[in-house]
Amino acid sequence: MISKNPMERRLRISGMFVLLGLLIEVLALRWIHPAAFLVFAFIGIPIGSLGIVIYLYSLVSLRSSDNRTVEPT
Amino acid sequence: MISPQTLIMALFGLSAGLVLLLVLRPSLTAQRSGKILAFLGLLALPVLCSFVGTTAQMERSKQTSFCLSCHIMEPYGRSLQVDDPHYVPAAHFQNHRIPTEEACYTCHEDYVLYGGLRAKWRGLHHVYVQYLSTPMNPIRLYVPYNNRECLHCHLGARSFEESPTHTALRDQLVSNDMSCLTGGCHDTVHNVGGLDKVKLWNGVH
Numbered sequence: 001m002i003s004k005n006p007m008e009r010r011l012r013i014s015g016m017f018v019l020l021g022l023l024i025e026v027l028a029l030r031w032i033h034p035a036a037f038l039v040f041a042f043i044g045i046p047i048g049s050l051g052i053v054i055y056l057y058s059l060v061s062l063r064s065s066d067n068r069t070v071e072p073t
Numbered sequence: 074m075i076s077p078q079t080l081i082m083a084l085f086g087l088s089a090g091l092v093l094l095l096v097l098r099p100s101l102t103a104q105r106s107g108k109i110l111a112f113l114g115l116l117a118l119p120v121l122c123s124f125v126g127t128t129a130q131m132e133r134s135k136q137t138s139f140c141l142s143c144h145i146m147e148p149y150g151r152s153l154q155v156d157d158p159h160y161v162p163a164a165h166f167q168n169h170r171i172p173t174e175e176a177c178y179t180c181h182e183d184y185v186l187y188g189g190l191r192a193k194w195r196g197l198h199h200v201y202v203q204y205l206s207t208p209m210n211p212i213r214l215y216v217p218y219n220n221r222e223c224l225h226c227h228l229g230a231r232s233f234e235e236s237p238t239h240t241a242l243r244d245q246l247v248s249n250d251m252s253c254l255t256g257g258c259h260d261t262v263h264n265v266g267g268l269d270k271v272k273l274w275n276g277v278h
Contacts, residue, residue, distance in 0.1 A: 008099035011111060015096035018119050022089045025126050029081065034143050034200055037130045045127075048119050055115040 010058035014051045021048020081125055088118035134196060135178040143199070145208055148265040149177075156274040159261045161254075167274060170226075184225040211266065220246050223253045 021044050028040035091114035094101070101107035133139055141150040153166040153176060162180065165171045171179040182192045195215070202208050224247065227233040234240070238258075245251040253259050 005099075007102070011099040011102060011115070012096050014115055015092045015099075018115055019089060019092045019096065022085055022092065022119060022122060025122060026082070026085050026089075029085075029126055029129060032139070032142055034139070034196075034203070037134060038197075038200060040126060040130050045123050048123060052116055052119060055111070 007058055007062050010054055010061075014054035014058060017051030017054060018048050019051075021045065021051060077129070081129055084118070084125060085122055088114065088122050091118060131193065134193065135175045137174055137176045137178075140177040143203065145203065145212065146177075148268055149212075149263050151268055151273065152263040152265055154273045154275060155264075155268070156272040157261075160264065160271075161259050161262050163274070180222060182222070183219070184221055217252065218254055220249045220251075220253050 024044035024047060025040055028036045028044055031039070091110065095111055095114050102111045137150070140146055152160065153163050155163040158164045162176075165180070166173055166176050178192065182188050185191075198215075228247070239246065242251060246253065254262060
């Protein structure tokens with residue numbers, strides 16, 4: 001299950017955070033309670049956003065590592 | 074007809090399904106189509122879900138049932154059922170002068186630019202006070218009730234314009250120098266302290 005490819009590993013971690021964020025957001029949407037919005041906005045969205053940031057970071061880090069490999073020595 | 078709730082849940086389901094696929098098979102992203110899938114599943118759809126979900130939460134927070142889901146607001150909900158036309162909120166609620174499903178929000182929103190946002194900010198403050206501080210007892214408004222909220226609907230309405238009292242006091246009411254809730258005028262509002270002594274309409278107790 002644990003990938004040796006760093007890109008795949010980061011995508012997997014990113015996906016888990018996004019999935020957890022989505023799950024919390026859905027539960028908060030189903031919950032009729034004044035605190036539901038807080039759970040949605042201050043727990044669900046930040047966790048999902050963390051996953052997105054990891055995904056974007058994985059793209060950027062992949063690009064920079066690619067650049068390093070094509071640099072003439 | 075598919076309800077908006079169903080569509081929102083379908084969007085969340087699609088997004089979660091895509092993310093799950095990428096978590097289980099990250100090697101898919103080696104191909105161009107997999108990269109597009111990852112962009113959709115890990116960025117575009119989650120952002121869309123958060124946006125749609127926030128909008129849904131905002132809309133839901135306007136509902137009377139949402140306000141009354143807080144235990145402390147229960148007597149205010151009961152005050153809407155008082156069988157006495159002098160109770161301003163009850164008369165508005167029972168005669169559908171305001172949308173009953175958004176009764177609290179309709180009267181307690183600020184009818185100014187960003188008034189909706191201010192109402193949401195106050196809502197967050199209510200939650201903070203409820204969980205991390207001590208609510209006022211009895212509950213009071215943070216600032217005196219502004220006539221602007223009444224006049225948003227009543228100004229220009231025949232019943233308001235043809236009343237000699239309103240005509241005589243019009244400037245003072247519009248400038249908020251004199252409150253609509255002044256003693257002798259519309260001074261019976263929620264009055265939750267006396268709810269046990271009044272009859273409720275429709276047999277609601």
